[in-house]
Amino acid sequence: MTNYGDELFKGTAWYYSRYRPLYPASLIRYLIDKFSLNGTGQMLDLGCGTGQLAFRFADWFEGIVGIDTEPEMIQEAIRLGKEFRVDNLEWFNGELDTYKIKFEGNFRFVTIAKAFHWMDREMILDTLYGMISYGGGIAIIDNYSPNKELLPWKKKVNEVVKQWYGNERRAGNTTYSHPTVSYQEIISNSKFDLEMFELPTYEQEWTLDSIIGNLYSTSYGSKRFLGENVEMFEKHLKEELLKINNRGIFKEQTNISIKLAIKR
Numbered sequence: 001m002t003n004y005g006d007e008l009f010k011g012t013a014w015y016y017s018r019y020r021p022l023y024p025a026s027l028i029r030y031l032i033d034k035f036s037l038n039g040t041g042q043m044l045d046l047g048c049g050t051g052q053l054a055f056r057f058a059d060w061f062e063g064i065v066g067i068d069t070e071p072e073m074i075q076e077a078i079r080l081g082k083e084f085r086v087d088n089l090e091w092f093n094g095e096l097d098t099y100k101i102k103f104e105g106n107f108r109f110v111t112i113a114k115a116f117h118w119m120d121r122e123m124i125l126d127t128l129y130g131m132i133s134y135g136g137g138i139a140i141i142d143n144y145s146p147n148k149e150l151l152p153w154k155k156k157v158n159e160v161v162k163q164w165y166g167n168e169r170r171a172g173n174t175t176y177s178h179p180t181v182s183y184q185e186i187i188s189n190s191k192f193d194l195e196m197f198e199l200p201t202y203e204q205e206w207t208l209d210s211i212i213g214n215l216y217s218t219s220y221g222s223k224r225f226l227g228e229n230v231e232m233f234e235k236h237l238k239e240e241l242l243k244i245n246n247r248g249i250f251k252e253q254t255n256i257s258i259k260l261a262i263k264r
Contacts, residue, residue, distance in 0.1 A: 011224045012217050013072035017050035017080060019213030023113070023141070024202050027256060028056050031109075031139055034197075034260070037061070041108040044131070046096060046124070047115025051077035053141075054089060054111075064089045065103065067096060100127050108136035116140050116183060125190040125261060137192065137262040140183055143255055153250045156240050157211060164233045165225055183259045192261035199256040206250040208238050 031037070037060040045054040048066030050073050057064060066089060068074055074093040081089050092099060110128055112119075128138060150158070187194040206214075212234055215221035226233050242248060 011072070011222050012219070013050055013070065013076040015213050015217035015223075016073065017052065017076050019210050020049070020052060020217050021204055021214070021254075023053060023056065023256070024199065026199055026202070027141070027258075030197065030199065030258070031057075031111075032060060034139075035109050035137070037109065041133075042103075042106050044103070044107045044110045046110060046112045046128075047118065048077065048091070049073050049113075049115070051080055051089065051091070053113050055080070055084060055086060057109075057111075058086045058088060061109075062088065065092065065099075065107075066090070067092045067094065067099060069093070069095060096124060096127055100131055103131050105131065105133055107132050110136075110138040111141065112138060113141040114143070116142065121181075121183070121186045122190070125186065125192060128261075129191045129263065132263045134263055137260055140187075140259040140261065142183070142257055142259075145255060148255075151250075151252055153241060153244050154252070156244060157215070157237065160233075160237045160240055161215065161221065164229060164236070165221065187259055187261045190261065191263075193264055195260040195262060197258045197260065199258070201253050201255050204252050204254045206252070208241060208248045211241070211250070212237065 037057070039060060039062070041061055043054070043057055043061045043064045045051070045057075045064065045066045048054055048068045049070075051066050054064050054066045054077075066074070066077055068077075068091075071093045074091045077089075077091045081087075081091070110132060112124075116124075125138075132138070184194055184196060216223045223230060238248075241250070244250075
């Protein structure tokens, strides 16, 4: 398990809450139906970021807990909770282990969205098993598809990012490498039962601002890595993208897979 240090997402929270693509309504509907959500019980969003997924379930639970290791993410989630006037969410900064006794057997539903790859996955599943009630489970949500053919505009973004950020994909105090053991294998080897589901493909629309904002919301694309080169980088990327589409509008087909870990 790589130790990325405690500054993995430092400086990204403001961009995260404004520019990370929202999950489609079809995902929320599927999970409500799958777990027979009805406004009772407790939910945990682990690696919650700024809470963009947790807020979508506010009407479907008595209480929701969000846990994230990045204090800036939690501060932004608290701010958004006040702005949205949602009062049944609680936010905690730190590691899951710290809260396992506090929430033992408490949750009927857990989400881990685009965050499982950062975690010690076997240990997390083992800890969560004791925190989830029977019949409940975990939805591990991801759109990682390494074999997908990149669109020309995405290739161009990657090219320009490498020019300004370097070839290595930075992550906190080291570089990132994706786990080699699949999520489904990890779940199959745990105490949970595995189920899998793919959402129908949907279209995501991007603008110049949302492409740059989303980049700044990532661990490897944090704005702080650019130092004094922010304006030059943005100018360069916008110029290159406008050569591909002079309206500055870009589309992609997005796939989301859901790995379910069910406690029976």
